[in-house]
Amino acid sequence: MKLNVAAAPHLRSTNSVRKIMIDVLIALLPASVMAVILFGAKALFLIVFSVVTAELLDFFFMRILRGKKDYRPDGSAAVTGLLLALNLSLAVTWWQTLVGIIAAIGIAKNVFGGLGKNIWNPALVGRVFMLISFPVQMTTWYTPFDLQTTATPMALLKDGKETIWGIRDLFLGTVPGSLGEVSALLLILGFVWLVIRKRIKLMIPIAYVGSVALISAIFYLVNPAYGDPLYHIFGGGLMLGALFMATDMVTSPMTPKGQWIFGLGCGVITMVIRYFGGYPEGVSFSILIMNSFVPLIDSVTRPKRFGEVKANA
Numbered sequence: 001m002k003l004n005v006a007a008a009p010h011l012r013s014t015n016s017v018r019k020i021m022i023d024v025l026i027a028l029l030p031a032s033v034m035a036v037i038l039f040g041a042k043a044l045f046l047i048v049f050s051v052v053t054a055e056l057l058d059f060f061f062m063r064i065l066r067g068k069k070d071y072r073p074d075g076s077a078a079v080t081g082l083l084l085a086l087n088l089s090l091a092v093t094w095w096q097t098l099v100g101i102i103a104a105i106g107i108a109k110n111v112f113g114g115l116g117k118n119i120w121n122p123a124l125v126g127r128v129f130m131l132i133s134f135p136v137q138m139t140t141w142y143t144p145f146d147l148q149t150t151a152t153p154m155a156l157l158k159d160g161k162e163t164i165w166g167i168r169d170l171f172l173g174t175v176p177g178s179l180g181e182v183s184a185l186l187l188i189l190g191f192v193w194l195v196i197r198k199r200i201k202l203m204i205p206i207a208y209v210g211s212v213a214l215i216s217a218i219f220y221l222v223n224p225a226y227g228d229p230l231y232h233i234f235g236g237g238l239m240l241g242a243l244f245m246a247t248d249m250v251t252s253p254m255t256p257k258g259q260w261i262f263g264l265g266c267g268v269i270t271m272v273i274r275y276f277g278g279y280p281e282g283v284s285f286s287i288l289i290m291n292s293f294v295p296l297i298d299s300v301t302r303p304k305r306f307g308e309v310k311a312n313a
Contacts (some may be wrong), residue, residue: 017115021075023197027190028082034186037177038144039090043179047085049094053101053235054081061110076115080104083123086180086240087284088130090147091140091209096130103129120291121251124284128175131284152177154236157227158280170234177236184234191243200247201257207263208242208270209233215271226275238270241283249292256299258294265290 036044058077062068084104088097104126112118131138139154141152153175156163165175171241173183194200213231219226232238246252246266253262273282 006275013280016283017074017076020199021079023199024079025075025082026216026242027064027193028079028086028180030186031086031180031183031240032082034173034183035086038173038182039142039147039179042090044094045094045096046088046179047082050085050088050101051078051081052079053098055103056264057101058110061106062114066114074115077109079252080109080122080126083180083240083245084126087127087178088121089138089140089178090142091137092130092134093137096137098136099133099168099276100126100130101238117202118250119294120288121248124245124288128284128288143176144174144182151152152236152280153231154274155280157231157235158274159221160225167228167230167234170231175235177209178240181237182239187239187243201256201259203259204247204252204263204266205242207260208246208266211264211267212238212242212271215267217284219271219275232271232274236281237283238272241287242266245283246287246290251294253294253297253301255298255301255303258297259300261295261297262290262294265293 032047035047037148054077055073059071059073062071064070081101081104084100085097088100095240098246107121107129108122108125109115109118141155143147143150151161152157153163153165153170160238169175171184173186191200195202213229216227216229216232220229242263246263253259266283269286269289270282272284273279279285
């Protein structure tokens with residue numbers, strides 16, 4: 001009998017990076033359309049500019065600088081560009097967005113070797129880079145439709161001020177904020193699509209949102225001024241971060257136990273920043289901090305090899 005011998009891996013799959021990224025883009029489409037409806041033509045421009053520029057810059061790095069002549073765009077840069085755009089305020093300009101894209105694609109992704117080798121979520125690196133570089137524009141918010149400058153619901157809660165927006169507004173999306181944090185409902189619908197397509201695992205979002213719900217419930221019972229748990233869940237960038245950014249396959253743990261730890265860590269850090277930090281929001285920082293711990297988490301939670309025998313004491 002003749003045996004065919006081939007190199008690993010021996011498991012075959014019809015999945016590809018391009019197919020996965022297309023599903024992510026589809027999942028983010030409802031929230032993107034909602035952003036355009038609420039904030040108008042400039043929101044559309046920022047989204048399209050960010051996606052196209054991210055793909056072009058990634059192509060330049062891979063084909064020209066790294067000399068990979070067989071490289072074909074896989075959609076990962078488009079996802080990074082779209083996520084970055086959804087994390088932006090309407091007040092940013094095109095060239096400030098370009099700076100964020102360069103930080104995301106050039107520094108956070110390609111400096112480390114490209115897709116699959118980056119330590120931190122590229123879109124969040126771009127957002128934090130812009131937040132530090134352009135704090136005024138990145139923290140200037142507009143009300144939907146009439147585009148009047150105002151504070152976000154989370155900022156008002158942080159300052160102990162009354163807000164006209166309730167939990168229903170946060171859930172549906174008729175509140176000021178970044179382009180992608182204005183509708184928890186549409187983000188959840190997009191996430192359901194990824195779950196149906198088996199593109200994502202539930203441990204991180206459940207641990208992340210669950211820990212935020214538990215901590216905010218405890219603080220709310222002590223003092224209602226800290227805010228209703230649902231306000232913390234649907235407000236700010238929690239839904240966008242927990243469902244689409246903390247779940248990034250490259251920068252999150254591989255083991256189920258590690259994913260629970262990762263999600264819990266993100267939730268705890270988010271609430272510490274919201275309650276005691278200088279910013280009214282802590283999602284971006286929490287995910288980036290936990291990204292840094294992923295190699296350690298994977299090392300600690302790595303399962304034992306089948307048949308391994310413990311050494312005698």
